[in-house]
Amino acid sequence: MRAQQPHRTDTAEAKVWQFDIIVTEGFVLAELSGIVETLRIANRVLAQPPFRWTYRSLKGGRVGCRAGLSVDTEAFAARPMADYAFFLGNTDPDCAALAPAHMINAYTHRGARIYLLAEAASRYIRDRGDKAGNHTTHWENSTFLRERMGLFDASYALATEDGPVVTCAGMGATTDVALALIGRLVSSAAQMTVANILLHENVRDGSSLQPFSGVKSTITGDSDLDHCIRIMQDNIEEPVPISEIVAELGISTRSLERKFKAYLSSTPNTFYREMRLSEANNLLLNTTLSVREIGLACGFPSGFSGLYKSFFGMTPFALRKRRRMGEPGVPSPSANGE
Numbered sequence: 001m002r003a004q005q006p007h008r009t010d011t012a013e014a015k016v017w018q019f020d021i022i023v024t025e026g027f028v029l030a031e032l033s034g035i036v037e038t039l040r041i042a043n044r045v046l047a048q049p050p051f052r053w054t055y056r057s058l059k060g061g062r063v064g065c066r067a068g069l070s071v072d073t074e075a076f077a078a079r080p081m082a083d084y085a086f087f088l089g090n091t092d093p094d095c096a097a098l099a100p101a102h103m104i105n106a107y108t109h110r111g112a113r114i115y116l117l118a119e120a121a122s123r124y125i126r127d128r129g130d131k132a133g134n135h136t137t138h139w140e141n142s143t144f145l146r147e148r149m150g151l152f153d154a155s156y157a158l159a160t161e162d163g164p165v166v167t168c169a170g171m172g173a174t175t176d177v178a179l180a181l182i183g184r185l186v187s188s189a190a191q192m193t194v195a196n197i198l199l200h201e202n203v204r205d206g207s208s209l210q211p212f213s214g215v216k217s218t219i220t221g222d223s224d225l226d227h228c229i230r231i232m233q234d235n236i237e238e239p240v241p242i243s244e245i246v247a248e249l250g251i252s253t254r255s256l257e258r259k260f261k262a263y264l265s266s267t268p269n270t271f272y273r274e275m276r277l278s279e280a281n282n283l284l285l286n287t288t289l290s291v292r293e294i295g296l297a298c299g300f301p302s303g304f305s306g307l308y309k310s311f312f313g314m315t316p317f318a319l320r321k322r323r324r325m326g327e328p329g330v331p332s333p334s335a336n337g338e
Helices: 029-045 101-109 119-131 139-149 173-185 188-197 223-234 242-249 253-264 268-286 291-297 304-312 316-324
Strands: 017-022 051-057 061-064 070-075 084-087 113-117 159-162 165-168
Touching: 017 029, 029 051, 029 173, 029 188, 029 268, 051 061, 084 101, 101 113, 113 119, 119 139, 119 165, 159 173, 165 173, 173 188, 188 223, 188 268, 223 242, 223 253, 223 268, 242 253, 242 268, 253 268, 268 291, 268 304, 268 316, 291 304, 291 316, 304 316
Parallel strands: 017 051, 017 084, 051 070, 084 113, 113 165
Antiparallel strands: 061 070, 159 165
């Protein structure tokens, strides 16, 4: 899924997105972690944490996973206020509680976007029968749909979109889906920063095939764009001019600009600047380096504070002051982002 134009703010007030994470007994811990850890780290590295989440189940209470851990959940709200809802799989495609139609409809009716992971996607496909269309689920569940139910071969993509409903392979691809959302809602540079912290080398597009097919994943799916981003990542302190990057790639500046627009809804210069600003913000929150030292370390020998304010809505000094005072919404180095 390609990133849309990032949402930004020029004031201290920023948009906060609410996520509902719906679990059933036996939920997949890797999928829960793929969502929550990705959002938590995004909250840690961004000046104004934009993500909140609530664990929910059909009736509320404590719900356990097969790994032996459990979470306390709130009951499903008939009039949900979340912007996004993730329905986790639980290794049982027959489970009726995975993705009840009335819950999905309650979210979509109020404008929320729904992500159905693995077995939750399978249940959705099963309930829709021949109306399922081009949806995806984990490849093991595709076999289940074909052999036990005689349904179509679901797509082997990591994720497919059908209006407000996104069906996903789940498991490790959940992190890719969460990173794609960060790129869509905040910026591609923030997405890359979070991916780097997770040691998640390649952010796979939703159209990428599931790994069992042997397809080699890339950052964006475009080799020239991948190469360009790696050059940028390797040259934060001393930025490389775009003219030198395109010379190394062997393509024109216009060609590179078209690739950035198509895949990242940005320009090469804007993306490079935001990548460096995201790195600077991470240093502000997690080191004792001076503001000037951080500016220099991220390729801003002058004008750093003004650029930072234009992107994050406050100056670097204001952020550090708010953090020292322990104001709500400003993460400390050990904050969990919740």
